[in-house]
Amino acid sequence: MGLVVQKYGGSSVADAASVKRVAARIVETKRAGHDVVVIVSAMGDTTDDLIALAEQVSPNPAARELDMLLTAGERISMAVLAMAIHDLGIEARSYTGSQAGLITDSAHGRARIIDVTPGRIQAAIADGAVPIVAGFQGVAQDTKDITTLGRGGSDTTAVALAAALGADVCEIYTDVDGIFTADPRIAPKARQVPYITYEEMLELAANGAKVLHLRCVEYARRFDLPIHVRSSFSSKTGTFVVSDISRAQGDAVEQPIIAGVAHDMGDAKITVVGVPDKPGMAAGIFRAVADAEVNLDMIVQNVSAAATGRTDVTFTCPQADGQKALAALEKVKHEIEFEDLRYDDDIAKVSLVGAGMRSHPGVSATFFRALSDAGVNVEMISTSEIRISVVTRTESAATAVQAVHTAFGLDADGEAVIYGGTGR
Amino acid sequence: MGLVVQKYGGSSVADAASVKRVAARIVETKRAGHDVVVIVSAMGDTTDDLIALAEQVSPNPAARELDMLLTAGERISMAVLAMAIHDLGIEARSYTGSQAGLITDSAHGRARIIDVTPGRIQAAIADGAVPIVAGFQGVAQDTKDITTLGRGGSDTTAVALAAALGADVCEIYTDVDGIFTADPRIAPKARQVPYITYEEMLELAANGAKVLHLRCVEYARRFDLPIHVRSSFSSKTGTFVVSDISRAQGDAVEQPIIAGVAHDMGDAKITVVGVPDKPGMAAGIFRAVADAEVNLDMIVQNVSAAATGRTDVTFTCPQADGQKALAALEKVKHEIEFEDLRYDDDIAKVSLVGAGMRSHPGVSATFFRALSDAGVNVEMISTSEIRISVVTRTESAATAVQAVHTAFGLDADGEAVIYGGTGR
Numbered sequence: 001m002g003l004v005v006q007k008y009g010g011s012s013v014a015d016a017a018s019v020k021r022v023a024a025r026i027v028e029t030k031r032a033g034h035d036v037v038v039i040v041s042a043m044g045d046t047t048d049d050l051i052a053l054a055e056q057v058s059p060n061p062a063a064r065e066l067d068m069l070l071t072a073g074e075r076i077s078m079a080v081l082a083m084a085i086h087d088l089g090i091e092a093r094s095y096t097g098s099q100a101g102l103i104t105d106s107a108h109g110r111a112r113i114i115d116v117t118p119g120r121i122q123a124a125i126a127d128g129a130v131p132i133v134a135g136f137q138g139v140a141q142d143t144k145d146i147t148t149l150g151r152g153g154s155d156t157t158a159v160a161l162a163a164a165l166g167a168d169v170c171e172i173y174t175d176v177d178g179i180f181t182a183d184p185r186i187a188p189k190a191r192q193v194p195y196i197t198y199e200e201m202l203e204l205a206a207n208g209a210k211v212l213h214l215r216c217v218e219y220a221r222r223f224d225l226p227i228h229v230r231s232s233f234s235s236k237t238g239t240f241v242v243s244d245i246s247r248a249q250g251d252a253v254e255q256p257i258i259a260g261v262a263h264d265m266g267d268a269k270i271t272v273v274g275v276p277d278k279p280g281m282a283a284g285i286f287r288a289v290a291d292a293e294v295n296l297d298m299i300v301q302n303v304s305a306a307a308t309g310r311t312d313v314t315f316t317c318p319q320a321d322g323q324k325a326l327a328a329l330e331k332v333k334h335e336i337e338f339e340d341l342r343y344d345d346d347i348a349k350v351s352l353v354g355a356g357m358r359s360h361p362g363v364s365a366t367f368f369r370a371l372s373d374a375g376v377n378v379e380m381i382s383t384s385e386i387r388i389s390v391v392t393r394t395e396s397a398a399t400a401v402q403a404v405h406t407a408f409g410l411d412a413d414g415e416a417v418i419y420g421g422t423g424r
Numbered sequence: 425m426g427l428v429v430q431k432y433g434g435s436s437v438a439d440a441a442s443v444k445r446v447a448a449r450i451v452e453t454k455r456a457g458h459d460v461v462v463i464v465s466a467m468g469d470t471t472d473d474l475i476a477l478a479e480q481v482s483p484n485p486a487a488r489e490l491d492m493l494l495t496a497g498e499r500i501s502m503a504v505l506a507m508a509i510h511d512l513g514i515e516a517r518s519y520t521g522s523q524a525g526l527i528t529d530s531a532h533g534r535a536r537i538i539d540v541t542p543g544r545i546q547a548a549i550a551d552g553a554v555p556i557v558a559g560f561q562g563v564a565q566d567t568k569d570i571t572t573l574g575r576g577g578s579d580t581t582a583v584a585l586a587a588a589l590g591a592d593v594c595e596i597y598t599d600v601d602g603i604f605t606a607d608p609r610i611a612p613k614a615r616q617v618p619y620i621t622y623e624e625m626l627e628l629a630a631n632g633a634k635v636l637h638l639r640c641v642e643y644a645r646r647f648d649l650p651i652h653v654r655s656s657f658s659s660k661t662g663t664f665v666v667s668d669i670s671r672a673q674g675d676a677v678e679q680p681i682i683a684g685v686a687h688d689m690g691d692a693k694i695t696v697v698g699v700p701d702k703p704g705m706a707a708g709i710f711r712a713v714a715d716a717e718v719n720l721d722m723i724v725q726n727v728s729a730a731a732t733g734r735t736d737v738t739f740t741c742p743q744a745d746g747q748k749a750l751a752a753l754e755k756v757k758h759e760i761e762f763e764d765l766r767y768d769d770d771i772a773k774v775s776l777v778g779a780g781m782r783s784h785p786g787v788s789a790t791f792f793r794a795l796s797d798a799g800v801n802v803e804m805i806s807t808s809e810i811r812i813s814v815v816t817r818t819e820s821a822a823t824a825v826q827a828v829h830t831a832f833g834l835d836a837d838g839e840a841v842i843y844g845g846t847g848r
Contacts, residue, residue, distance in 0.1 A: 020481065054503075060511075066503070066507070068499060068503040069499070069503035079493035080478060083481050083490070084481050087481075093489075094489055120568075144544070
């Protein structure tokens with residue numbers, strides 16, 4: 001008996017049959033004696049369809065209006081889900097983000113939650129009803145305009161509401177069974193982990209794992225709210241994301257060294273060739289790129305070649321920002337006096353993540369030995385206390401992930417089950 | 425220079441191209457120096473599609489949730505219309521019914537407007553922006569739940585908002601050029617009238633004319649707000665619905681005798697056969713039908729046949745309510761002791777409407793002479809001060825409308841132009 005917040009992604013409510021299946025699961029939880037609050041994304045491809053409509057009407061849709069448009073998607077899914085629950089004999093009431101008290105700033109398309117005032121949700125729970133809340137949306141505190149939270153927004157809605165309501169757990173339903181030691185699509189021997197820490201999950205999410213978004217994990221960590229990532233297609237226990245695995249497990253088992261191997265094919269590598277090796281030149285490069293609102297990831301500066309007095313600076317950024325970054329650098333070419341720009345998006349980033357590695361000095365050695373034995377060429381390296389990342393060719397990504405996965409003893413006995421699609 | 429409220433139906437914004445065309449028209453009005461407030465229905469078949477989705481999920485969708493679902497339709501159309509106006513260099517902001525201050529009772533699916541508090545709309549006008557308001561929807565005063573206004577709801581939203589804002593005129597854009605003396609689809613010589621009174625329009629709407637809904641005309645009459653019914657496909661002046669035609673025209677032209685001829689194929693005729701001719705029996709019949717929430721229209725009671733002491737009672741009601749009425753009557757059969765029930769939906773109602781007829785005693789004679797000369801058999805008759813209606817066979821409807829239209833000198837020289845489809 002407790003308060004459970006459940007979030008269902010778009011693939012879990014893609015059509016009428018899926019909506020009914022999800023309704024049955026919600027009613028089951030309710031009948032088991034729990035209070036349930038549900039957050040739902042737009043059905044299937046609805047959001048993409050609405051974006052396509054906007055693009056037919058306008059080459060550059062007004063941000064306020066695009067948010068108004070997109071929020072129609074969750075309005076549809078939450079209403080039909082509430083209907084389906086009703087038909088199973090449990091009262092359900094749908095609420096928009098605004099009605100549920102999701103108060104945001106006014107940055108349309110990427111609004112941040114600044115307050116949660118869930119009075120109507122609490123009243124619905126007190127009435128014994130199941131509140132169904134639209135994910136991904138809120139209302140701006142100052143303008144009272146409707147906002148959307150951007151990518152991963154529904155997960156963030158779920159965690160924020162769960163925190164504000166003091167829920168016992170936030171269940172994120174998706175189309176995979178939980179968090180895996182690697183992406184089963186490229187590492188067939190990947191296996192599901194029962195627990196993972198917030199910081200590991202953050203590193204995995206930031207380095208290409210798609211199951212949970214960074215913001216939702218950050219939010220959960222801030223409130224120490226357990227997230228249970230699980231499949232809406234089965235009743236199996238999934239993966240719990242928690243602050244302390246030993247505490248969550250209720251025993252003294254030591255933290256595993258490695259949580260998993262992530263990969264990301266979405267980055268590009270830009271090399272600024274022949275930068276004069278004098279103070280301020282690197283700063284000028286990164287200032288230009290930052291002013292263009294490009295997020296840098298890894299950065300490498302080669303040792304200066306003594307003969308020329310020049311050096312190369314290489315960084316990675318999302319492929320989507322590549323052209324923006326190049327344009328920004330072209331503008332400062334004469335100021336910084338570099339020689340050339342090189343752009344390469346045929347790269348992959350492979351990352352090993354594990355909170356236990358901070359106390360195990362041999363991890364790097366095992367990691368690079370595995371890559372080398374598999375014939376993977378490493379082009380860039382970056383590390384944090386609980387992560388080692390390398391950049392390699394796209395074609396080497398699967399080999400690299402599998403080699404590292406095996407080297408750290410992560411391989412499962414059988415092969416992982418893969419479901420199709422991804423949720424929002 | 426004034427304040428113009430414009431309402432566009434679903435057929436006027438059926439796709440991206442139509443949305444852009446409507447946007448251009450709005451911007452034209454704005455650039456001509458007027459303040460403009462726009463009310464928009466859901467695009468094309470959106471509402472029907474949403475209803476179909478609800479029916480896939482639930483055999484009997486919860487009313488609160490069905491309203492939440494259907495309001496997604498206007499949310500989509502208003503957002504894309506605002507985007508299209510933006511692209512033409514005019515600021516536009518979309519508002520839900522709730523945001524626009526459309527306060528209703530909580531009767532989901534058929535809510536009535538009980539207050540209009542258009543503070544945000546006035547602020548937008550003051551900012552020089554064009555507010556785009558979702559038709560057909562509001563928010564319940566007590567529960568704060570989202571409501572819909574039922575059939576013709578967007579017209580009612582437009583008139584209510586126009587009245588609350590003190591607009592100079594409410595323009596209802598549709599797919600015909602205005603109000604015609606008859607439906608051009610069955611009376612090819614029908615012609616558009618430049619002016620019509622509220623009471624004539626009410627009689628026409630109540631008797632089958634589809635262009636404006638009863639509630640919207642009632643609302644406009646209450647606030648003496650001129651409605652301009654016109655086509656969104658041309659820039660021609662349409663028909664003004666006003667309280668006093670002479671005053672509206674600004675001269676002393678006398679009111680025309682006849683406004684037009686309406687027809688309605690949507691009714692059914694029910695005859696209660698062999699009702700004992702004693703006090704209270706008719707009352708028992710109408711109580712039973714009223715308790716079943718069936719709206720009666722015409723009622724005829726034959727003279728009692730002296731030999732039997734029994735009489736027949738005949739009434740008409742919407743075909744959609746026919747089975748409900750029959751079931752209600754079957755239940756009281758033994759109490760009222762009637763002999764039989766007869767149901768007939770192969771009927772048409774033809775009505776002649778004109779505020780001028782109240783001072784022209786020859787109107788009835790001309791009307792029945794025309795029908796008789798055309799060989800139209802009259803089965804039932806009902807009249808008001810400004811209307812005469814008859815029931816005839818469906819197959820005679822067109823002949824009857826044309827004959828009456830000609831007899832009262834309403835025929836145009838050419839034939840009317842007909843556009844396809846109808847708006848909501």
